[in-house]
Amino acid sequence: MSAPTTTSVPAPGPREGATGRRPGGRAAWRVVAEREVAVKLRDKVFVGSFLVLLVLAVAGVVLGAVLGGRTSTTQLAVVAGDERVAAVAAATGALLGPDDELEVVEAPDAGAAEALVAAGDADAALLAAPGGDGLELVGDQEVAGSLSTLVPVAAEGDALERSAAAAGTTPEELLSGAAVEERLLDPSEADPVATTLAPLVFGFLFYLVAIQFGMAIAQSVVEEKQSRVVEILAAVVPLRSLLLGKVVANGALALAQVAALAGVVLVGLAATGEGELLGAVGAPVLWFVVFFVLGFVALACVWAVAGSVATRTEDLQGTTTPLLVALLAAFYAGIFGSGWVLVVASYVPVASTVAMPTRLVAGEAAWWEPLVSAGLVLLAAVVLVRVGARLYERSLLRTDRRSSVRELLRERG
Amino acid sequence: MLSARGLVRRFGDAVVLDGVDLDVLPGRMTGFVGANGAGKTTTMRILLGVLAPSAGEVRWDGRPVTAADRRDMGYMPEERGLYPKQRVAEQLVHLGRLHGLGTQEARASVGSLLERLDLAGRADDRLDSLSLGNQQRVQVAAALVHGPSALVLDEPFSGLDPLAVDAMAALLREEVARGVPVLFSSHQLDLVERLCDDVVVLAQGRRVAAGTVPELRARGGARTRLEVGPGAGGDVGDLGWLRDVAGVDVLDVDGPRALFTAAEPGADQRVLAEALRRGPVRAFAPDEPSLSEVFREVVR
Numbered sequence: 001m002s003a004p005t006t007t008s009v010p011a012p013g014p015r016e017g018a019t020g021r022r023p024g025g026r027a028a029w030r031v032v033a034e035r036e037v038a039v040k041l042r043d044k045v046f047v048g049s050f051l052v053l054l055v056l057a058v059a060g061v062v063l064g065a066v067l068g069g070r071t072s073t074t075q076l077a078v079v080a081g082d083e084r085v086a087a088v089a090a091a092t093g094a095l096l097g098p099d100d101e102l103e104v105v106e107a108p109d110a111g112a113a114e115a116l117v118a119a120g121d122a123d124a125a126l127l128a129a130p131g132g133d134g135l136e137l138v139g140d141q142e143v144a145g146s147l148s149t150l151v152p153v154a155a156e157g158d159a160l161e162r163s164a165a166a167a168g169t170t171p172e173e174l175l176s177g178a179a180v181e182e183r184l185l186d187p188s189e190a191d192p193v194a195t196t197l198a199p200l201v202f203g204f205l206f207y208l209v210a211i212q213f214g215m216a217i218a219q220s221v222v223e224e225k226q227s228r229v230v231e232i233l234a235a236v237v238p239l240r241s242l243l244l245g246k247v248v249a250n251g252a253l254a255l256a257q258v259a260a261l262a263g264v265v266l267v268g269l270a271a272t273g274e275g276e277l278l279g280a281v282g283a284p285v286l287w288f289v290v291f292f293v294l295g296f297v298a299l300a301c302v303w304a305v306a307g308s309v310a311t312r313t314e315d316l317q318g319t320t321t322p323l324l325v326a327l328l329a330a331f332y333a334g335i336f337g338s339g340w341v342l343v344v345a346s347y348v349p350v351a352s353t354v355a356m357p358t359r360l361v362a363g364e365a366a367w368w369e370p371l372v373s374a375g376l377v378l379l380a381a382v383v384l385v386r387v388g389a390r391l392y393e394r395s396l397l398r399t400d401r402r403s404s405v406r407e408l409l410r411e412r413g
Numbered sequence: 414m415l416s417a418r419g420l421v422r423r424f425g426d427a428v429v430l431d432g433v434d435l436d437v438l439p440g441r442m443t444g445f446v447g448a449n450g451a452g453k454t455t456t457m458r459i460l461l462g463v464l465a466p467s468a469g470e471v472r473w474d475g476r477p478v479t480a481a482d483r484r485d486m487g488y489m490p491e492e493r494g495l496y497p498k499q500r501v502a503e504q505l506v507h508l509g510r511l512h513g514l515g516t517q518e519a520r521a522s523v524g525s526l527l528e529r530l531d532l533a534g535r536a537d538d539r540l541d542s543l544s545l546g547n548q549q550r551v552q553v554a555a556a557l558v559h560g561p562s563a564l565v566l567d568e569p570f571s572g573l574d575p576l577a578v579d580a581m582a583a584l585l586r587e588e589v590a591r592g593v594p595v596l597f598s599s600h601q602l603d604l605v606e607r608l609c610d611d612v613v614v615l616a617q618g619r620r621v622a623a624g625t626v627p628e629l630r631a632r633g634g635a636r637t638r639l640e641v642g643p644g645a646g647g648d649v650g651d652l653g654w655l656r657d658v659a660g661v662d663v664l665d666v667d668g669p670r671a672l673f674t675a676a677e678p679g680a681d682q683r684v685l686a687e688a689l690r691r692g693p694v695r696a697f698a699p700d701e702p703s704l705s706e707v708f709r710e711v712v713r
Contacts, residue, residue: 031510228494235461235488236511238480
């Protein structure tokens, strides 16, 4: 090509040497991440669903406290003035659990007491047995389970006391040597409620949030591809910066959401006086957050690949299926797994996000186990991020058709 | 200066670019022409780093181009696209920041750019609520938002109405006046001829011609156009005799009109004398081929 004659031209544009960064300019991945977050925070569906989750978490804690603290009252009808019946009734009340209460309703005579039961105003009537020296527990169609168990015990105790007095001794003396104590060979500190609930809570939280933000990554990738803006972006910043920005933004949002939910639950437990439960789940919850972050990062680039091999948003249903299946498997293994299945799951990357904290709550895992398992997730994350980033770079600019992963792996950089 | 040396690009077994050299000089507008599939878009994508070359390299100011250099360039891809659901100003600010501007700087630049493009009133509208013409203007703004160090535009004039073509041309001239190297591809050769200082012609992945517009037009050699008028007897005249004049290559004869090249000095003057002897001459003039004619010639 011939050299033009006009050679003296001013230096182009306001620029800043070879750095490509001007004063005030930010690293490309941060600009990308900021946009992702800003777009999400303005998305009403996103904000709405987060608020719903938060409300559900608060409701769960409050409901748990209310249900746990509620006392149930049983009404027992007695004939006024029958001292023996009154004593047995009082003893029955003493035998009830801390959350149950016995209310003694006095009736003028046996007929009136039975009428109370028939009318549903009393759960049962305790009467002197007609034609005998025993007692009679009268129910309407059935006698409440706790009463039919506890009233005979109370009656026996009452009889024993009276017989002992008649024989000039005490019930304690008569029952000496009958005391039975319990001893556990392997006392577990685990709270049974926490052990049952933990896998469910961890499982759902991980499953919902991982899918929500994983999908968000895939969606954001395919949207840029579908709208073709990706070619401009690719010309401005390295694709890796684009990927990093998306992963960081969605990861941070996911973490913030999980932390907010976990925080609400922990603070809620403390506020409703479930301090004991808090002590049992505090450390596992923190581990859950650690595993969540690692597991999310491990899958983040795979989600990006699922987005980049699609050409339209509609394709995502197909391209994200393997991820959904993997998450579902991790979810089920954590929730329903027990014994060796749970142990294995607690070492399988991603599945360990649910399984390891679950084992920690149950007090089954030694102190070093979460460390080893976290190391495995970290390793998996490094591998998956590298492979994922490469596949993403290769498929992102193919806007003409869906790419197959095998084809992308074979292609040389 | 933005240049390419020996660019080769293969897709599987197909060779799309086969050793393309290219120079886009600062302060000059370079037109990039070629038939569909000649490799223009592939070349431009390689210049911007969207695509990697199989061989060859892209140079900026004489050294291998870096990602940082490219961050300062402006690009308008063939397949237009921005964020359809985002507000106009907002996404331009985002792109400006991706190009390395600070937020305030980007806002200021977007403000004045939208003003210049007559889009100031639409700054806070979603992109997809704009007409196609206005979306195209936003696309141009996206390439200019950071005051690019070089501009590479793939078919910037396609789909524009005549007024929009003029506006786009004016914008590009401003950038050229700023000293920026500008490369654009187009099938509208009259436009390229009118706007460009330099032209590069691509055919089947090879550069088949390059140079300034006058240089390219002169490639056809010194052609002369001759037209004779109706004679005294009212006969329109026929230049068929031209074929018998020695030292003349006849390119085209169409009744009273002809196009020829003088293969030896003075041959054209002999033709003129002979024509005048036979009757009135209406036109005798040097004739340069248009760019389209040169284009047809070189890509054949």
